[in-house]
Amino acid sequence: MVLVAVALSLVLSRSNLSFEAFSYEGLTTWACIVVFSHLLFRYCGLYNTVWRFASTPDFFNILKSCAILTVALYCASLAFRFFKPVTGINERQFIVFFLVSFTIISAPRLFYRFFRDGASWSIMKRAADKGLTRQALFVGSLGEADLIIRFTRTAEPGDYSIAGIMAIENDAPLRTRIQGVPVVAIRPRLTEFLEDYIRGTKSLDMLIFGNGAGREIEEYAELVRVARHDGIAVLQFSGFSELGQRGKLVLAAVEMETILRRPAVPSDIERIGTFIRGKRVLVTGGAGSIGRTLVRRSLELGAEAVLVADLSEFGIFQLSQYIDGKDHHRLKARIIDVADRRQMTRAVSEFKPDIIFHAAALKHVPLLEENWDSAIQTNVFGTLVCAEVAAKCGVPQFVLVSSDKAVDPTSVLGMTKRAAEQIVSALHETHAAPPNGSRADGLHSGTKFIAVRFGNVFGSNGSVATIFQAQIEAGGPVTVTDQRMTRYFMTVAEAVDLVIMSAADAALRQGRDDYAVYMLDMGKPVPIVEVAETMIRMAGKSPYTDIPIRFTGIRPGEKLHERLNGDNEEVVELSTSKIFGLRTDVIEWPRVKAALTALETVVKNQDKVSALAVLDGFHEAEKSAGDAYRQTSPKTVGHAG
Numbered sequence: 101m102v103l104v105a106v107a108l109s110l111v112l113s114r115s116n117l118s119f120e121a122f123s124y125e126g127l128t129t130w131a132c133i134v135v136f137s138h139l140l141f142r143y144c145g146l147y148n149t150v151w152r153f154a155s156t157p158d159f160f161n162i163l164k165s166c167a168i169l170t171v172a173l174y175c176a177s178l179a180f181r182f183f184k185p186v187t188g189i190n191e192r193q194f195i196v197f198f199l200v201s202f203t204i205i206s207a208p209r210l211f212y213r214f215f216r217d218g219a220s221w222s223i224m225k226r227a228a229d230k231g232l233t234r235q236a237l238f239v240g241s242l243g244e245a246d247l248i249i250r251f252t253r254t255a256e257p258g259d260y261s262i263a264g265i266m267a268i269e270n271d272a273p274l275r276t277r278i279q280g281v282p283v284v285a286i287r288p289r290l291t292e293f294l295e296d297y298i299r300g301t302k303s304l305d306m307l308i309f310g311n312g313a314g315r316e317i318e319e320y321a322e323l324v325r326v327a328r329h330d331g332i333a334v335l336q337f338s339g340f341s342e343l344g345q346r347g348k349l350v351l352a353a354v355e356m357e358t359i360l361r362r363p364a365v366p367s368d369i370e371r372i373g374t375f376i377r378g379k380r381v382l383v384t385g386g387a388g389s390i391g392r393t394l395v396r397r398s399l400e401l402g403a404e405a406v407l408v409a410d411l412s413e414f415g416i417f418q419l420s421q422y423i424d425g426k427d428h429h430r431l432k433a434r435i436i437d438v439a440d441r442r443q444m445t446r447a448v449s450e451f452k453p454d455i456i457f458h459a460a461a462l463k464h465v466p467l468l469e470e471n472w473d474s475a476i477q478t479n480v481f482g483t484l485v486c487a488e489v490a491a492k493c494g495v496p497q498f499v500l501v502s503s504d505k506a507v508d509p510t511s512v513l514g515m516t517k518r519a520a521e522q523i524v525s526a527l528h529e530t531h532a533a534p535p536n537g538s539r540a541d542g543l544h545s546g547t548k549f550i551a552v553r554f555g556n557v558f559g560s561n562g563s564v565a566t567i568f569q570a571q572i573e574a575g576g577p578v579t580v581t582d583q584r585m586t587r588y589f590m591t592v593a594e595a596v597d598l599v600i601m602s603a604a605d606a607a608l609r610q611g612r613d614d615y616a617v618y619m620l621d622m623g624k625p626v627p628i629v630e631v632a633e634t635m636i637r638m639a640g641k642s643p644y645t646d647i648p649i650r651f652t653g654i655r656p657g658e659k660l661h662e663r664l665n666g667d668n669e670e671v672v673e674l675s676t677s678k679i680f681g682l683r684t685d686v687i688e689w690p691r692v693k694a695a696l697t698a699l700e701t702v703v704k705n706q707d708k709v710s711a712l713a714v715l716d717g718f719h720e721a722e723k724s725a726g727d728a729y730r731q732t733s734p735k736t737v738g739h740a741g
Contacts, residue, residue, distance in 0.1 A: 102137040102169070103130055105201035112200070113193045133173065140172070141165055146205075162206050170198040234260040235303045239290065239323065240310020240337070242267055242278060248308070248337060249279045260306060264297075266290050268310070268317050291319045291326060298330050306333045322637070329640030367597040368676075369401075375604035377402035382453035382495075384438050384486055385460030387415025389560030390501055392422055393596045394457050399427040401600075407451045408433040409444070410460065438482035441489065448493045455497040455603060458486050461517070463503070464562055468512040469656045473703055476711060479516035484523050484696060491527065491547045499603045500524045500551040502617070504588060504662045507553075507669075511657025515715035521617060522718050523696075524551045526689040528616035550606045552599045553682070554620040555588025555662060568632055572639050576647040578632045581654050585629075586661050588622035595620065598679060605676050615681035619664050619671060687718065 120126055141147060144165040174194045181189075238245050245265045252261055264284035272286045285293035298304060307327040309320075317323075327334050381398045385391040386408030398406050408431070410416055416433045423431055432451070436443045438460045448456075461479050462468055468475040483500060490498040505514035506521050528549040558565050564587070571578045602618040609615065629649065636643040643649055654660070665671050670683040687695075695714055702710040 101204050102133060102201060105197055105204055106130070106133065108200045108204075109193050109197035113196050136172070137169055140169055144168075158209070159206055162209075163202055166198055166202040166205065169201065170194050173197070234305035235263045236260050236306035236308050237264050237266055237284070237294070237297070237304060238262050238308050238310065238337075239266040239317075240268055240308075242269060242272055242283070244310040244337065245281070246278050248310075249281050262308075263304070266293065287317065288319075290317065291322050294323060294326050298326070298332070304332055306335060309334070309336045311337050325637040325640060328638060367594075368601060371604055372597060372600045373401045375607065376600060378404050379454040380405050380407075380452060382407045382409060382448065382451060382456045384409045384436075384456065384458045384482075385501075386410050386433070387412050387419050388459060389563075389592060390557060390595065390599075391457070391459040392419055393592045394459060394599070395419065395431070396423055396427075397596050397600065399423065399430055403430065405430050405432060405451075407447065407453065409436040409438060409447055411435065411437050439477050439485050441485045444485055444489045445493070448489050448495065452493075453495055455499065456486065456490050456495055457499050457501065457599065457603075458483060459501040460486075461501070461520075463513060465505075465511050465513050465657045466655045468516075472512045472708055472711065473706065475512050475516050476699065476703055476715070479513070480519045480523070480696070480699065480715075483520040487523055487527055487549065490549075491531070495547055497548045497603060497607060498524070498527075498550070499599065499606075500549075501599060502551045502553040504553060504555040504622075504664050507663045507666045510659055512712070512715075513657065515712065515718070519699075519715055519718045521551045521553070521684075522687055522692055524549045525616040525684065525686045526692045528614075529686050530689045548606055550602065550616060550618060552602045552618045552620065553664065554590055554595055554598070555622045555625075555664065556590070557592050557595050558589045560592060564628060564631060565635070568635050572636055572641065572647055577650040578636065578643075578647055579650050579652050580629050580632055581652055581658060582660060583629050583651055584627075584660055585654070585658075586625035586627050588625050588662060588664065589631075590620065590622055601676060602679055605674065605679065613681075615672070615683070616686065617669075617682040617684050619680045619682050621678040621680065622664060625661065692718075 144161060146161065146165055174191070177189055177194075238248060242265070245262070245267070249262050262281050264282055265278060266285040267283050268287060268290075270287050272283055274283055274286055276283050284297070294307070307323065309323075324334050376398055379398075381395075381403045383391050383394050383398070383406065386395045386406075387410040391408070391410070395406050395408055408416060408419060410419075410433070413435055416435065419433070420428070420431070434443075434447050436447055438444060438458075460482055462471075462475050487498055487500075500520060502521050503513070503517045505511060506517035507514075509515045509518050527547075531547050531549055556563060560566070568578055598620045602620075606615065606618070632649055633643040636647045636649075639647075641647045665682060666684075668685055672681040672683060674681055695717060699711060699714045702714060
């Protein structure tokens with residue numbers, strides 16, 4: 101192209117050189133120009149760009165390269181004329197050469213982009229694909245729409261295309277076009293337009309939401325409902341992947357957890373990544389909903405190795421399918437009962453974890469009312485065994501995953517979770533070693549014990565969301581215990597990141613500002629009946645008409661409303677967003693041990709009444725400890741949650 105530009109510049113400027121073009125002198129000159137141009141263009145990166153992704157920076161680079169080449173050749177001609185006079189060369193030829201070289205180097209890229217992305221290519225491609233390309237509407241900001249349209253036209257394979265944009269900006273210009281795609285609707289007429297569009301065409305296959313659209317538009321759930329009612333796939337754009345010759349958009353299916361209708365809690369990836377990176381992590385209950393996500397998140401954040409301790413063989417098998425194949429060499433699994441001290445001691449001694457996330461627990465409220473002994477064995481003695489083994493083996497940190505049902509408990513689940521919190525809190529208070537570095541109970545010093553308390557995890561195994569979804573798929577009815585019932589909800593991803601963040605915060609705290617229990621900000625409680633109604637609508641059905649809702653009455657152990665902190669607890673704002681420290685009353689470790697010994701005896705005797713009395717004694721002893729503390733200490737002012 102440079103040689104063509106040289107020839108054209110001489111012809112257009114009507115110049116006659118003093119030497120023949122194909123003489124030895126001429127061929128040497130052209131060869132030198134070609135070699136110099138090739139080296140210059142390689143240095144400037146012209147050969148590294150992919151033509152179908154060529155954009156403004158690439159054309160500017162061509163402009164810069166041609167300018168440098170022109171100036172270099174002009175300077176070389178001036179220097180050469182000092183040694184040998186050459187006629188037919190002046191500034192005019194070099195100006196023409198610059199313009200021609202830029203044009204003929206840029207033009208192929210420009211035309212390729214036009215034919216590759218423009219209407220002519222789209223028509224040819226649709227004809228070749230015979231209608232295989234799926235048509236989509238995009239709901240989001242105009243900036244995201246520009247990126248997505250550009251990318252869908254260049255990505256391979258092009259299995260879908262954007263037919264229209266539903267802009268979430270109120271001031272977006274209606275009926276204008278972005279890269280040829282029209283803006284077909286703006287707020288607040290998004291739902292109305294979608295219904296009209298679906299009635300007027302049979303060619304819509306997908307509805308793609310922009311990143312964060314669910315938090316920014318009130319009509320989100322209704323748009324999902326309308327689309328699903330007509331069998332249209334609903335996806336969420338979350339970024340790009342493989343930005344090479346086979347680039348693709350990252351589109352995730354819209355999950356039911358979007359009915360939370362509140363902004364997702366942002367994760368401080370840098371902080372939790374710094375905390376987890378290079379650590380050896382043990383997750384008890386790692387095959388469950390919370391545990392599984394803790395395992396995957398730890399691997400993503402760069403943990404050196406992760407050990408899963410779980411009693412479910414099938415759950416561990418499913419976990420291996422859930423984890424990315426490239427991380428399998430860092431994942432280890434042991435089938436272990438967390439209440440078995442011998443098994444746990446061996447696992448912790450061999451693996452030598454830096455942190456234990458204790459997520460193993462039984463959690464189904466009505467079932468545990470009947471199976472109270474199993475609940476005590478797993479939730480109480482399982483926690484005791486894991487915590488004592490952690491201390492004895494010198495594990496730096498132990499984190500209990502707790503529940504809002506531990507606050508003023510009325511169920512077996514709540515009582516066992518409260519007892520587990522008290523075990524952790526008592527160990528937290530006594531973990532510091534005396535001057536000689538050991539204690540009379542044989543526990544080594546240095547383990548940081550904390551509990552992290554939060555409410556329902558939306559979409560976890562056995563949660564209300566999974567039950568409702570199964571009932572909806574079966575055609576109903578959807579069963580709700582009481583119309584007044586409310587619950588706090590959080591997604592699995594939010595809960596796991598905040599548990600890790602709590603552990604990172606606790607690792608840096610000492611003295612008065614060192615908290616044994618952390619509480620997550622769950623937003624406002626959500627009425628269960630609203631959850632049911634919204635999930636039915638998002639499934640494309642009408643509540644009470646297509647899918648009936650039946651109220652069955654409160655089950656044993658259930659409360660109408662849960663709380664995240666008790667009256668005897670002070671909530672303290674921390675510098676970490678969405679996480680609070682709790683100043684809660686702590687029973688001394690000797691009293692905890694005595695109560696656990698009594699509990700073990702009555703469980704062996706299958707005495708449920710006495711067992712519940714001992715569990716209730718944890719709560720009463722805690723309140724007594726708090727009353728005594730408040731009579732001798734000034735109250736710390738905190739944030740009421």
